[in-house]
Amino acid sequence: MPRIRHALGAVLLVLAIGVFPFASGSAALADDATPPPGDVGVATRPAGPDGRPDNRARFSYTADPGQSVTxxxxxxxxxxxxxxxxxxxxxxxxxxxxxxxxxxxxxxxSGLGSWVTFENGQNRIxxxxxxxxxxxLTFAVAFPADATPGDHVGGIVASVVQEGQQVNLDRRVATAVFARVSGDLQPRLTLASFDATFQGDWWNLFGGTLKVLYTVNNPGNVALAANLTMSTATWFGIPAAGDQGGSTPVLLPGNSATYEFDINGVGQWGYLNPSARLQPFADTTDVSQQVLVxxxxxxxxxxxxxxxxxxxxxxxxxxxxxLRWRRRRDEARAQEWIAYTEQQAAAAAEAKVRAVAAAAPADS
Incomplete structure (x- = not known):
């Protein structure tokens, strides 16, 4: 278990920085930057067969059940x-x-972490x-004889517990471990749910936003990331906004995750048909681990x-x-006036006739 101090150690630490840090209960992939005096600093970095740090961002292996790698x-x-x-x-x-x-x-x-043993014969040291x-540190990954085909994922975590006055802080840095068991690979992602709501100012016809909420499942046995294309159409399939791209991070087998996405510049067309297209892929530079999905x-x-x-x-x-009501009202009033004037004219004529008739005998 060699230890390297002082100048050589400082050089290796500089090389080691940049993998994955975490704090508290979960670990993320990276490491601490140079801390202030008195602070905790943790770093991890994969090393090659010659014992020198290499440029791997993670540990990645492919083996048959029952095999072991160091x-x-x-x-x-x-x-x-x-x-x-x-x-x-x-x-x-x-x-x-x-x-x-x-x-x-x-x-x-209970998974990949239990396959790993360090120099003391245990999965922690x-x-x-x-x-x-x-x-x-040298470690071995022993693939169980009954290991199921596909990707099994974990991490090598370096942890330092920093004691506080009320709570302890677990400062963790990790490097991910991807172990693929050979056999029948079933790379697959599904869109388990896909919902959207429209948000925008009532007076702005073309400046709305579609708030999309979607859930991605990985029912297969291969860890997959995905490129995402969001589209929106309206009546007769006419595009209501330009295609907008994104991505989803690596989703491990048997896991699911829910994401949000904003489609901007959407008009108030009454009917909108947003859609998502996922193109999954294995997020690795190792050509041998690429799969068609x-x-x-x-x-x-x-x-x-x-x-x-x-x-x-x-x-x-x-x-x-x-306007129609007023026109009808005016027409009705006009008809009433015409009827009234006709009635008055008729009454006047009748009165005149009666007057003439009444005056006729007196003249004779």
Missing amino acids: DQVYVGNTGTERQDFTVVATDALNGPDGAFNLLPTAETP QFSLEPQEVRL TPVSRDTVVVALPWTLLIAAAVVTAIVLL
């Missing part, structure tokens, strides 16, 4: 005080938002490091009423109805 990792103290380290192999999972998480340090793994000191798509219908046009139409309709 590898090395550097763990370093980038802080300014002596620290007690716990290095543990554990299992990975996705959070509800798709974030890559690792089990808490104290939790016993403890030691102390002085400031700027690094330690090269069928794209998946899903759509929904959203009602986006053009309130400005509806209000304008309502005003125009009200004006037209008012």
